[in-house]
Amino acid sequence: MPFVRKFYTSDTHFGHTNILTMQPRKFATIEDHDAFLIEKWNSVVGDDDIVYHLGDFAMALHERADRVRWIFSRLRGRKFLVLGNHDVDKHGNPHATVLSLPWEAPPTGFRFTDDGGRRVILAHYAQRSWQHQQKGSVHFFGHSHGHLLGEGLSRDVGVDMPDTDYTPRTFEELTKNWRLK
Template sequence: MDYFISDMHFGHEDRVKWDARPFKDAAEMFSVMRERWNARVREDDDVWIVGDFTYYGETDDENIRHYALNLNGRKHLIYGNHDDRIKNSPALQHLFCECVYEKYIERDGRKFFLAHYPMVEWYRRPQGCVLIYGHIHGSCDDGYDFMAAHRKDEAFNAGCMINGYVPVTFEELALNNESFRQQYISDKEK
């Protein structure tokens, strides 16, 4: 099974409050997310982490090892803007099946392009390839407005905060993105 998630920011105390995440602190966030993750993901599942596994300013190598080794599945990291510590450490990179800046995969007749940042165009988009991205978390800024208006059926936000803080299948990802978009439209109309 393939699962997708992004922007966990394990170890990042401020991210808990900035995103209004439902946790008292970063330790509780990891504990709850680990429990949910491991209840769903088996060791032979692939988890595509679309950036920002941790936060470079608040996590050391030992914490990164702890996070990675306590989560089930074959973890593939698509580098995000906060994954510098992993980018610069071959020892940490070995915790993942691969660490890349972007990735094209085909699964069950579907084409996916994985990149941390939302983008206007991507590899094989004209051939039906969908984009799975992160970075914007659950924010509704200009970037989200553009993606929701112009790429809603082609690009999907894997941010953990709109996906129940757990890796999700593509079908769940699409449903969660549509629910988030509908709530956003409803909130704007108020």
């Protein structure tokens, strides 16, 4: 079995035409956007690698369900989803299209893993206090599109952060400028 790496990302917003102007992204069309994100994802993620997606995987889930499934099938790795606000219906339930995708485990509101010798707390929304914070755990989040700075050992891992460059990143890449003991 090959060496398995873990990657983190958020806010891909596949199929979300308005993201091109709401959160300026450098693409002429949503098709160009989606193709670029798929290419960037697959440039680093291997088939056996793990990818934690911290929400807002796709938009237009009713209208473009087949396209969302097609995009998902093109992305390498074993994928886990932490639900974001665009992954749920108006009642807060996971959208049927999201649930129909072959995630490694059912999508959840939070997820925990260990990486870099630390406990990692994963959520779509930034938290100012998180589990095991006083014991050195790390908190990765999305949603804020770079408009909310991390505090302590927390940070936004969204695709539109300057240091992620639309690419899933490893724990080491995301924490390289931190003083971790």
